Amino acid sequence: MYRVVLKEHLVQTLFRDEYDLLHEDYQLxxxxxxxxxxxxxxxxxxxxxxxxxxxxxxxxxxxxIR
Known part of the structure; x- marks a missing residue:
């Protein structure tokens, strides 16, 4: 599991493949x-x-986000 921190405002624990899905949702x-x-x-x-x-x-x- 990885912990992704986006500018100290959003903290989510994600599996590696879930991160890819999150990025895809962001793009779409x-x-x-x-x-x-x-x-x-x-x-x-x-x-x-x-x-x-x-x-x-x-x-x-x-x-x-970026």
Whole structure:
């Protein structure tokens, strides 16, 4: 078993193959959501205050995960 620590905020005990599945889920579900939020924030389709907040949160999440 391996202990994976993501920026001191998320601690999970994972088997080696479970880590691969977690990374795959990140690629399939979380990453597209982050990219979509960035696009909406940049295009101005969302209210500006909400868009700025959403953009900042997605940047922080992206940094924590990578």
């Amino acid at each position: 579900y979380l990453l597209p959501s982050i990219l979509e939020s960035k696009k909406l924030a940049k295009s101005g389709q969302a209210k500006q205050k909400y868009a700025d907040l959403e953009y900042n949160v997605t940047k922080q999440v992206e940094k924590m």
